[in-house]
Amino acid sequence: MSLIIKNLSANLGTRVILNSINLEIKKGKIHALMGPNGSGKSTLAGVLMGNPSYELRIKNLELRIDKKNIIGLKPDERARAGLFLAFQNPISIPGVNVANLLKTAYQLNKEQRTKNKEQKKTYNPALSVWKFNEILVKKAKALGIPQEFLRRSLNEEFSGGEKKKLEMLQAWILSPKYAVFDEIDTGLDVDALKIVARGITKLKKEKTGILIITHYLRILKYVKPDFVHILVNGEIVKSGGYKLAEIVEKNGYKKWTINKSQIQSPNIKSNPKPQVQI
Amino acid sequence: MSQTTFQSNISGYQYGFHKPEKYFFKSRKGLNKKIVEEISWHKNEPDWMREIRLSALEIYYSKPIPLWGGDLSGIKFDDLYYYIKPLQKKAKTWEDLPAEIKNTYDRIGIPEAEKKYLGGVSAQYESEVVYKSIQKTLQKKGVVFLDMDSGLAQYPDLVREYFCKNIPPEDNKFSALNTAVWSGGSFIYVPKGVRVELPLQAYFRINAANMGQFERTLIIADEGSFVHYVEGCTAPIYTTDSLHSAVVEIYVKKGARVRYTTIQNWSTNVYNLVTKRMRVEEEGVGEWIDGNLGSKLTMKYPSVYLMGKGARGEVLSIAYAGKNQHQDAGGKAVHFTPYTTSKITSKSVSANGGRTSYRGLIQVLPSAIGAKTKVVCDALLIDDASRSDTYPTMDIRQNDVQIEHEATVSKLGDEQLFYLMSRGLKKADAEAMIVNGFIEPIVKELPLEYAVELNRLIQMEMQGSVG
Numbered sequence: 001m002s003l004i005i006k007n008l009s010a011n012l013g014t015r016v017i018l019n020s021i022n023l024e025i026k027k028g029k030i031h032a033l034m035g036p037n038g039s040g041k042s043t044l045a046g047v048l049m050g051n052p053s054y055e056l057r058i059k060n061l062e063l064r065i066d067k068k069n070i071i072g073l074k075p076d077e078r079a080r081a082g083l084f085l086a087f088q089n090p091i092s093i094p095g096v097n098v099a100n101l102l103k104t105a106y107q108l109n110k111e112q113r114t115k116n117k118e119q120k121k122t123y124n125p126a127l128s129v130w131k132f133n134e135i136l137v138k139k140a141k142a143l144g145i146p147q148e149f150l151r152r153s154l155n156e157e158f159s160g161g162e163k164k165k166l167e168m169l170q171a172w173i174l175s176p177k178y179a180v181f182d183e184i185d186t187g188l189d190v191d192a193l194k195i196v197a198r199g200i201t202k203l204k205k206e207k208t209g210i211l212i213i214t215h216y217l218r219i220l221k222y223v224k225p226d227f228v229h230i231l232v233n234g235e236i237v238k239s240g241g242y243k244l245a246e247i248v249e250k251n252g253y254k255k256w257t258i259n260k261s262q263i264q265s266p267n268i269k270s271n272p273k274p275q276v277q278i
Numbered sequence: 279m280s281q282t283t284f285q286s287n288i289s290g291y292q293y294g295f296h297k298p299e300k301y302f303f304k305s306r307k308g309l310n311k312k313i314v315e316e317i318s319w320h321k322n323e324p325d326w327m328r329e330i331r332l333s334a335l336e337i338y339y340s341k342p343i344p345l346w347g348g349d350l351s352g353i354k355f356d357d358l359y360y361y362i363k364p365l366q367k368k369a370k371t372w373e374d375l376p377a378e379i380k381n382t383y384d385r386i387g388i389p390e391a392e393k394k395y396l397g398g399v400s401a402q403y404e405s406e407v408v409y410k411s412i413q414k415t416l417q418k419k420g421v422v423f424l425d426m427d428s429g430l431a432q433y434p435d436l437v438r439e440y441f442c443k444n445i446p447p448e449d450n451k452f453s454a455l456n457t458a459v460w461s462g463g464s465f466i467y468v469p470k471g472v473r474v475e476l477p478l479q480a481y482f483r484i485n486a487a488n489m490g491q492f493e494r495t496l497i498i499a500d501e502g503s504f505v506h507y508v509e510g511c512t513a514p515i516y517t518t519d520s521l522h523s524a525v526v527e528i529y530v531k532k533g534a535r536v537r538y539t540t541i542q543n544w545s546t547n548v549y550n551l552v553t554k555r556m557r558v559e560e561e562g563v564g565e566w567i568d569g570n571l572g573s574k575l576t577m578k579y580p581s582v583y584l585m586g587k588g589a590r591g592e593v594l595s596i597a598y599a600g601k602n603q604h605q606d607a608g609g610k611a612v613h614f615t616p617y618t619t620s621k622i623t624s625k626s627v628s629a630n631g632g633r634t635s636y637r638g639l640i641q642v643l644p645s646a647i648g649a650k651t652k653v654v655c656d657a658l659l660i661d662d663a664s665r666s667d668t669y670p671t672m673d674i675r676q677n678d679v680q681i682e683h684e685a686t687v688s689k690l691g692d693e694q695l696f697y698l699m700s701r702g703l704k705k706a707d708a709e710a711m712i713v714n715g716f717i718e719p720i721v722k723e724l725p726l727e728y729a730v731e732l733n734r735l736i737q738m739e740m741q742g743s744v745g
Contacts, residue, residue: 095715
C-alpha cells in the first residue's frame with residue numbers, strides 16, 4: 001500500500017513546471033523533497049492535492065492512493081481518500097475557526113482515512129462534541145498551541161509559526177493515510193521546529209506515509225527521513241538516503257543546476273500530448 | 279406535532295383559545311377611500327384612527343414611486359388585496375404550498391405544526407399556552423405585549439400619543455400606504471425601570487394577523503427600561519401577497535435600551551418595503567439587528583434618531599441575495615444632540631446572480647457636538663454573475679465629530695475554497711463555511727436558535743447554488 005506518482009508532468013499555461021516525476025511513498029515512511037527556489041516543489045504538493053490551477057499531461061500518468069486512482073478527483077475527494085496537505089502559506093478565513101473546521105472534516109469519513117484495523121475500531125465519526133474537543137485540546141497543548149487559538153478565525157492574525165503549528169495540528173487530528181508538508185519548517189523557531197518534528201514522527205508511528213518539502217536540513221535532523229529526493233527544474237535529479245540531505249546542506253544545488261538552466265521538455269514542445277484539467 | 283394533537287388543541291378552549299371568526303372579510307382588489315373606511319369599520323376603530331388612515335391615503339396618492347432604490351415597477355398595486363381577515367389565510371391547505379417551501383421546512387427540520395403556521399395554513403395554536411404564561415409574568419411588571427389591533431382597542435390614549443409621531447405618513451410613500459391600511463403587528467409598552475429579561479417574540483403572540491402585509495409595530499420603552507423584541511424566523515415565509523410593507527416605530531426614553539431583532543425570509547415573489555425608526559433619548563440605547571434573506575426586492579434601512587445627549591444607536595444588517603433577488607438594505611443614523619454615538623455594520627452576500635446594495639445615511643446636525651459614528655460595510659460575492667453596490671451618504675454639519683467609514687468587497691476566493699476542500703469539505707459545504715464565517719460577527723449577536731437556523735439555511739442555499 002502506497003502513494004504512487006508515475007510520469008507526473010504539469011504545466012502552468014505554457015510553462016512546464018514538473019517533468020516526469022516518479023515517487024512511491026509507502027505507509028509509515030518519510031520522504032524528503034529538497035530543491036532550490038522555483039524548482040516546482042510546491043507545485044508538486046498542489047498537484048497532488050488537486051489544485052485546479054495546473055494542467056497535467058495524462059499520457060502514462062499514474063496517481064494512486066493505495067490502489068485508488070485519484071486522477072481527475074477533486075481536492076475534497078482526494079482528502080476523503082486519505083490525502084492531506086499542510087500548506088506553505090495557509091490562507092486566512094475570517095469567522096471560520098479551526099475547531100469547527102476540524103470537527104467537520106473529522107466527521108466526513110471513516111473508511112477512507114483509517115489506515116488499519118485498529119484505527120477502524122477506535123475511529124468514531126459520531127464522537128460527541130465534548131469528546132472531540134477533549135482530544136483537540138490535548139493535541140493542541142502538546143503542540144504548544146494556546147486553547148483560545150482554536151476558536152479564533154483561521155490563520156487570521158496568527159504569526160507564521162502559529163500558522164504552521166495549526167497545520168500540524170490538523171494533520172495530527174485527521175491522521176491521514178498520506179501527508180504532504182509543504183515547507184512546514186519555514187518561520188519556525190527551534191522550539192517550534194522540535195514540536196512540529198515530534199508531531200510528524202507521531203504520524204509516522206501511526207503509519208502515515210509522509211512527504212516533507214523543505215529547503216533545509218534542520219527539520220530533517222529531527223525527523224530523519226527514510227528517503228531524500230532532489231528536485232531541480234521540475235525533475236527529480238537525485239534520490240538517496242539521509243546522507244544526501246547533508247550533502248545538499250554542505251554544497252547546495254550547484255552540482256545539479258549547472259547545465260540545467262533550460263527546462264528539458266522537448267517532447268512537450270514537439271509533440272503536444274492530450275492534457276486534462278483536474 | 280401530529281395532526282391529531284393539533285386538533286385536540288383546537289377543542290382545548292379552556293386554555294383561552296379564541297376560535298377563528300366564522301366569517302372572513304376580504305376587501306376588493308385595489309385601493310380607494312371606501313376600502314380604507316371599511317378596514318377601519320371592520321376593526322371597530324376610534325374616529326381619530328380612521329382620520330389618520332384617510333389622510334395617509336391622500337399622502338400616499340400624492341407621492342411618486344421612489345426611483346432611487348430597487349426596481350418597483352413589478353408591483354401591481356391595483357391587483358392587490360389591501361385587507362384580508364386572517365381566517366382567509368388559514369383556509370389554505372398544506373397541499374397548496376409550493377413543494378420547494380415544504381421541502382425547505384423539512385430540511386430545516388422544524389415541527390409539523392410550526393410548518394403549517396409558517397406556511398400560512400394555520401395559526402400557532404400551541405403557542406397560546408406559552409403566550410398566556412408569559413403574559414402573566416409581563417402583566418405583573420406592568421408590561422403590555424399585544425397585537426397592534428388589540429393595543430389600539432385597550433390602550434387608545436397611549437397609541438394616540440405615539441402613533442405616527444416618529445414615522446409620519448409624510449415620511450415616504452410606503453409609510454403612508456402602511457398608515458392607511460395597516461393591520462396586525464405588535465404593541466409593546468415597558469414601564470419605567472422595568473427590565474424584560476426574556477426576549478419578547480412575535481412568535482408567541484400567535485394570531486395570523488401577525489403575518490399581515492401591512493404590519494404596524496409600536497414599541498415604547500419608558501425611562502431606564504430594557505426590552506429585546508425578536509420577530510420573524512429563518513424559515514421561508516410563504517405568502518401569496520406580493521407586497522409586504524411594514525412600519526416599526528420605537529421610542530427609547532431616557533436611559534432605556536431597546537434591541538429589535540428581525541430575521542426575514544419571505545418567499546421570492548415578495549416586495550419587502552419596510553420603514554423602521556427608533557427615536558433615542560438621553561443616554562438611551564437603540565439597537566437594530568436586521569437580517570434579510572428572502573423576497574424579490576427588499577428596501578429596508580433601519581434608522582436611529584439620536585435625540586438626547588449621549589444617546590447611542592447601532593444597526594447590524596445582514597443581507598443575502600440569491601438568484602433573481604435584490605437586497606437593498608443598510609441603516610441610517612441621525613445625530614441631533616451632543617455626544618451621541620452611532621455604528622452601522624453591514625454584511626452582504628450575493629450568490630447565483632443575486633444583487634445586494636448597501637445604502638446608508640449618516641447625518642450629523644450642527645447641534646451634535648462631539649458626535650461619533652462608524653460605518654463598516656463588507657460585501658461578499660460568491661460568483662462573477664453576482665453584484666454588490668455601496669451607496670453611503672454622509673451629511674456632516676459639525677466639525678467637532680469623529681467619523682469612520684470602512685467598506686470592502688471581496689470575492690469568495692479560490693484559494694480559500696481549495697484550502698477547505700483539501701480538508702475534505704465538498705465545494706458547497708466549503709462555500710457555506712466561508713459565507714457563515716463572513717457573517718459570523720453579526721450572527722453571534724442573534725439568539726442561539728436563530729443563529730443555528732441561519733447557518734443551516736446558508737448551507738442549503740449554497741448546496742442549491744451548485745446543484
